[in-house]
Amino acid sequence: MNFELNEEQALLRDSARDFLREEWPVSELRRMLDPEDAPTGASQLWDKMAGLGWPALLVPEDDGGLGLGMFDLAVLMEETGGSLIPGTLHASGLLATAALASVGTADARREYLPAIAEGEIKATVGIYEPRSGWTAMLLDPTPAPVVTKRFVPSCAQADLVLFFNRSGGNSVELAVAREPEVEQLNSMDVTRPLSETRCPRERLEVIGTGTVADLQATVDTATIGLAAEMVGGAAKVLAMTVEYVKSRKQFGRPVGSFQAVQHRAADMLIEIEKARTGVYYAAAVADELPDQLGRAASIAKTAANRAFASVAEAGIQLHGGLGFTWEQDLHLYLKRAKASEVTYGDTPWHLDRIAHGLGLT
Amino acid sequence: MTVDEMSRLADRPAEASFRARLRAWLEENTPAIDPRDVAALKDWQRTLYEAGWLGLTWPAEYGGQALSFREQAIFNEEAARARIPPSINTIGLMIAGPALIAVGSEEHKRRYLQRILTAEEIWCQGFSEPNAGSDLAALQTRAVDDGDAYVITGQKIWTSNSLIADYIWLLVRTDPAAHRHRGITALIVDMHSPGVSVKPLRQLTGEAEFGEVFFDEVRVPKRNRVGAENDGWLVGMKTFTRERANISVSLSVRLQQQFDRLLAAVQGTDVPLDAERAREVAQAFVDSQCLNMTCERLADRLFGFESSIVKVAWAEMNQRLQRIGLSALGPEAALVPGRGFDKDDTPGPSVGSGEPFEKSWQFGYLRSRGNTIEGGTSEILRTVIAERVLGLPRK
Numbered sequence: 001m002n003f004e005l006n007e008e009q010a011l012l013r014d015s016a017r018d019f020l021r022e023e024w025p026v027s028e029l030r031r032m033l034d035p036e037d038a039p040t041g042a043s044q045l046w047d048k049m050a051g052l053g054w055p056a057l058l059v060p061e062d063d064g065g066l067g068l069g070m071f072d073l074a075v076l077m078e079e080t081g082g083s084l085i086p087g088t089l090h091a092s093g094l095l096a097t098a099a100l101a102s103v104g105t106a107d108a109r110r111e112y113l114p115a116i117a118e119g120e121i122k123a124t125v126g127i128y129e130p131r132s133g134w135t136a137m138l139l140d141p142t143p144a145p146v147v148t149k150r151f152v153p154s155c156a157q158a159d160l161v162l163f164f165n166r167s168g169g170n171s172v173e174l175a176v177a178r179e180p181e182v183e184q185l186n187s188m189d190v191t192r193p194l195s196e197t198r199c200p201r202e203r204l205e206v207i208g209t210g211t212v213a214d215l216q217a218t219v220d221t222a223t224i225g226l227a228a229e230m231v232g233g234a235a236k237v238l239a240m241t242v243e244y245v246k247s248r249k250q251f252g253r254p255v256g257s258f259q260a261v262q263h264r265a266a267d268m269l270i271e272i273e274k275a276r277t278g279v280y281y282a283a284a285v286a287d288e289l290p291d292q293l294g295r296a297a298s299i300a301k302t303a304a305n306r307a308f309a310s311v312a313e314a315g316i317q318l319h320g321g322l323g324f325t326w327e328q329d330l331h332l333y334l335k336r337a338k339a340s341e342v343t344y345g346d347t348p349w350h351l352d353r354i355a356h357g358l359g360l361t
Numbered sequence: 362m363t364v365d366e367m368s369r370l371a372d373r374p375a376e377a378s379f380r381a382r383l384r385a386w387l388e389e390n391t392p393a394i395d396p397r398d399v400a401a402l403k404d405w406q407r408t409l410y411e412a413g414w415l416g417l418t419w420p421a422e423y424g425g426q427a428l429s430f431r432e433q434a435i436f437n438e439e440a441a442r443a444r445i446p447p448s449i450n451t452i453g454l455m456i457a458g459p460a461l462i463a464v465g466s467e468e469h470k471r472r473y474l475q476r477i478l479t480a481e482e483i484w485c486q487g488f489s490e491p492n493a494g495s496d497l498a499a500l501q502t503r504a505v506d507d508g509d510a511y512v513i514t515g516q517k518i519w520t521s522n523s524l525i526a527d528y529i530w531l532l533v534r535t536d537p538a539a540h541r542h543r544g545i546t547a548l549i550v551d552m553h554s555p556g557v558s559v560k561p562l563r564q565l566t567g568e569a570e571f572g573e574v575f576f577d578e579v580r581v582p583k584r585n586r587v588g589a590e591n592d593g594w595l596v597g598m599k600t601f602t603r604e605r606a607n608i609s610v611s612l613s614v615r616l617q618q619q620f621d622r623l624l625a626a627v628q629g630t631d632v633p634l635d636a637e638r639a640r641e642v643a644q645a646f647v648d649s650q651c652l653n654m655t656c657e658r659l660a661d662r663l664f665g666f667e668s669s670i671v672k673v674a675w676a677e678m679n680q681r682l683q684r685i686g687l688s689a690l691g692p693e694a695a696l697v698p699g700r701g702f703d704k705d706d707t708p709g710p711s712v713g714s715g716e717p718f719e720k721s722w723q724f725g726y727l728r729s730r731g732n733t734i735e736g737g738t739s740e741i742l743r744t745v746i747a748e749r750v751l752g753l754p755r756k
Contacts, residue, residue: 003658242751257754259740262747269746270674274651277658281650302647354646355639358624 003280009075015052016079023048024083026329032086032191033332042086042157049085050119055093060101064114070221070286074228074279081229082236084336087154087192088122090225095153096123098221099164103174103210112160112207123160126152126177126197127219134345136216139166147177148198151343155182155195163197163204164215172215174208189339191332217290220297223344224282227297227304230340231276234304234311237333238268241315248320261318268311275300275307295357298350305347308337372435379428380435386412387443394446396719399525402449406480409445415454416478419462424475430660441614452522453477453484455611457530460600464588469549473528485526485552487517487574488597495741497532498541498594502576504533504548509583511535511548513556513576519735523559523572526552530600532593545593549585556580566727567702568719601737612675613656619682619725620649626722627689638689645682652678666749669742676732676739683729686722697723 005013028041049055057073059065073094080089093116100113100123115121126149132138149163161177177199185194242265245256255261282300285292312334316323323330341347355361372380390408394401409415410424417433419425426432448454458477461469476482493500502515513533523529529550536544550557556579561569588596627634627642634642652674659667687694699718718724733739747753 003654238751242753246752246754253756254754256747257756259744262753263740263743265751265753266673266743266746269751270670273655273659273670274648274674277655278647278651280658281654299647299650302644303651348640351640351643351647352636354643355634358643358646359628360624360634360639360642361636 003277005075009072012072013075013079016076017082019048019052020079020083020085024085029084029191029329029332042088045085046088046119046122049089053117054089055097055119056117058093058097058101059113059117063101063109063117065097065117070224070283071280073225074283077225077228078232078235078276078279081232081336084191084233084332086157088157090222090229091124091153091158092116092122094225095125095218095222096160096162098218099125099162099174100208102214102218103172103208105208108174108207116160121159122154122157123162124153124155124158125162125164125218126150126155127164127215128152134219134349136166136172136212136219139172139215141166141168143167143201146198146200147204148196150194150196151185152182152195152197154193155180155197156184156193161197161199162207163199164218165204166212166215167209170212172210172212173206174210175204175206178203178205187339189332189335191336192339194339217293219344220293221286223297223301224279224286226340226344227275227279227282227300230304230308230337231272231279233333233336233340234268234272234275234308237311237315237330238265238272240330241265241268241318244319244322255318255320264314264318268314271307271310275303278303295354298345298354301345302347302350302354305341305350309334309341312337376431376435379432380439383414383436383439384443386414387439387445391443391445396447399449402446403480403483405446406449406478410478410480416458416474419458419474419478423462423470424478434657434660437611437614441618444618449525450477450480450483450522452486452526452530453482453528456486456600457484457528460530460596461587463599464547464596466587468584469587473549482527483522483525484528484530485520485522485572485574486600487520487523487529487531487550489519490516491518495738497597498545500532500534500545502531502533503537504535504546504581506535507580510580511546511583511586513548513550513579513581515576517574517576518562519571520559520574521571523552523574524561524569528552529574532597535593536591539591542594544591545597546590547587547593547596548581549587550576550579550581554579554581564731566724612679613653613671616649616675616678616682617653619679619686620646623682623686623689626686630689641685645678645685649678649682666745669737669745670750672736673733673739673742673746679732680729683722683726687726690722694723697721 024045053066054076056065057068057076059067061067097113097116100109104112112121112123116123128134128149128151129139130148130150131140147163147165155161161180163175163177165173165175167173177197180197180199183196185196187194245261245265246254248255278300282296285296312330316330316334319328319330322328352361390412392405394405406415413426414436416425417428417436418430421427454477458474461473473482477484488497490500490502502513502517504511504513511533515533520529529552531548531550532545533548534544535546538544556577558575560573560575562571562573563569564571623642623645627638652671656671659671697718698721701718748755
C-alpha cells in the first residue's frame with residue numbers, strides 16, 4: 001500500500017498548516033466559547049478557505065470542482081482537525097458534496113455543486129433520526145407530516161439544508177428542506193454546532209434518488225473525513241503536551257524526564273500512528289476500492305475514536321492542574337474528541353458492523 | 362481486509378509482476394517440513410536463495426538481489442500467505458547480515474554474506490548477559506588483547522539458535538577502564554572455536570529456543586573485529602534498529618496469520634459468539650490491520666528509533682490475540698494438548714486432538730509473554746520512543 005504523500009499532497013498539508021496557524025489561531029477559537037462576544041472570524045475564515053479552493057476539493061471537475069479524492073481531503077482534514085476549525089467545511093465540502101455527487105440529479109448537481117465548490121453557498125445534510133441512529137436501513141421509510149433530523153452539522157450557518165430520507169424499502173431520497181425549523185442543540189463541542197432540524201413534508205423538494213447503500217456510503221465517506229480530523233486533533237494534543245512536559249519543572253527537573261510521564265506520551269504516539277494509518281488506508285479505499293468502503297470506514301473510525309479520546313485524556317493528565325482549567329485549550333480538544341466519537345457511529349456500532357462483515361454475528 | 366486486498370491498493374506494475382512470479386513459485390515449491398528438522402530447513406533456505414528470493418535488499422556483489430524494501434515487504438506477505446517453513450538463519454538474515462553490510466569490512470562481506478544467504482553458515486547473536494539485559498552497556502564479557510588476537514572470557518544468555526550456530530555476532534568489553542559505552546567492541550566469533558560451550562536454556566513453554574553461551578579463553582583473530590576497537594556500542598545500536606525494523610515487518614505478517622487463525626477458531630465453535638466477544642475480535646481486527654499497515658507506512662523510518670513504535674505495538678497486539686484465542690477455548694484452556702511440556706526436548710508424536718503443542722493457543726499464549734521482553738522490553742522501548750522520537754528530556 002502506498003502511504004507516501006505525493007508532492008501535491010505534501011504541499012497541500014504544508015500550506016494548510018501555515019494558513020491555519022495564521023488565520024485560525026487559538027484566540028479565534030476561544031471567541032467561539034463566549035456567544036456574547038463579538039462575532040468570530042469564522043465567516044472571514046470561510047471566505048479565505050473558499051479562496052484556497054478547499055470546498056471545491058471533492059467536487060467533481062465536471063461539476064465545477066477540483067475533482068480530487070478522499071486521500072487528498074484526508075490530508076487536508078488532518079490539518080483542519082488539528083486547528084479545530086468550525087464544521088462548515090466538513091458539512092459543505094464533504095458531507096453535502098458526497099450526498100449530491102452520489103444521488104443528485106443532473107439538474108441538482110448543476111445548480112448546487114458549482115456554488116458549493118466556489119464557497120458561494122454552505123450546505124449541510126440531515127440524516128440521523130431518533131430511531132435510526134447512523135444506520136441508513138433503520139431510517140423511517142414512511143413519510144411523517146414533519147420530518148425531524150437530529151445532529152445536523154452547522155445547520156444555522158448553512159444556506160442549503162438537505163435531508164437524506166428513506167423513501168420505503170431500499171430507496172432513499174435527497175431533498176432540499178425549504179425554510180426548515182432549526183433548533184440549536186447545546187453541543188459539548190461548541191466549535192461544531194449541531195441542531196435538530198424539522199421540515200414539513202410538503203416543503204421537502206426531492207433532488208435525487210438512490211439506494212440505502214448510497215446513503216450509507218455517503219455517511220462512510222464523511223466518516224473517513226471526520227476520522228482524519230480526529231487524528232489531526234490528537235496529533236495537536238500530543239505536540240502541545242510534549243512542549244509542556246519539556247518545560248514544566250518539578251523536583252528540579254522537567255516532568256518530561258520522568259518515566260511515568262514519558263511512557264504515557266509514548267502510548268499517545270503509538271495510538272496516533274495506528275489511527276493515522278487506518279485513516280490513510282480508508283481514504284485510499286474510498287478512492288480505489290469502493291466495494292470495501294464500509295469496513296474501511298469502520299476501521300478508521302474505530303481507531304480514531306480510541307486515539308483521539310485517549311490522547312486528549314492523557315494530554316490533560318500530563319498537563320496536571322493546568323490541564324483541568326478553562327484557560328488551557330486542551331478541554332476544547334477533549335470535547336471535540338468525545339462529540340466526534342459518537343458522530344457517524346460510536347465504537348460499538350462500528351465494531352458490530354465489522355464483526356458482522358467478518359461473519360462473527 | 363486480506364493481504365490480497367491490501368496488495369491491490371499497493372503494487373506498482375513492476376511490483377505486481379514480482380508478486381505474481383513469487384506467488385506462482387511459492388505455490389509450486391513450498392515444502393512441508395518438520396520445524397525441528399534443521400537439515401531440511403537449511404536445504405529449503407538454499408532453494409529459496411538459488412531461486413532468487415533471498416537477500417532481496419542486499420547488494421548484488423555479495424549475492425543479493427539489490428531490490429528495494431518494497432519487494433522485501435511483498436516477499437514477507439507472500440511468504441505468510443504460502444505458509445512457508447520457518448527461517449533457520451533468522452539472525453544471519455535479519456541481524457548479522459544487514460549489520461555487516463552497514464559496518465563490516467570488505468573482507469567480512471566477501472567471507473560471510475553469501476554463506477548466510479545459502480544457510481551454509483548459521484548465525485546467532487551474543488549481546489545480553491546475566492547482568493546486562495536492558496542495561497546492555499553493563500556487559501562484562503572480557504576481550505584481552507593478545508597480539509593478533511583477542512582472548513574472550515565470559516557468558517552470554519538468551520542466545521537464539523546458539524545450539525546450531527556456526528558464528529556468533531558478539532559484543533565484548535575491550536576497555537574496562539573506559540566509560541561504559543566506550544569500551545565495547547563488536548566481533549565475529551566462530552562457535553566451533555576451542556573454549557566455546559553452549560547450554561540450552563529452557564523457557565516457560567518447556568522449549569529450549571535459547572541457549573547460554575560460555576567463553577573460556579577463546580582466541581579470536583583481530584581481523585574478525587567489526588568496526589574500530591571500542592566502537593562496538595555504535596555498531597550494536599545499528600544492529601538493534603535493523604533488528605527491530607526487520608523483525609517488526611516480518612512479525613506484522615505473522616500477526617495477520619494469527620488473526621486469521623483466531624477468526625477460524627472463534628468461527629469454528631458451535632456456540633454463537635456473544636456480542637462482547639464478537640466486538641473483542643472485531644477490535645483486534647482493527648488494531649492488527651492498523652498495526653500491519655503502520656509497519657508499511659513507516660517502513661522508511663523503521664531503521665531509526667521509530668521501529669520501537671511498531672515493536673511495542675506488535676508485542677502487545679500479539680499478546681492480546683493469544684489471550685483472546687486461549688479464552689475462546691473455554692474450559693479446555695486448562696489443558697495442554699499434544700505431548701504437552703516436553704521433558705527431553707525431542708520431537709515426538711502428538712496425542713489427543715492431534716494438534717502439536719507448539720501450534721496450540723496454550724503454547725501461543727505462554728510464548729507471547731516473552732514478546733514484551735525480547736528485543737527490548739516494552740518499558741525500555743517506551744523510554745526510547747519518548748526520548749528519541751518525541752524528544753523528551755533525558756534524566
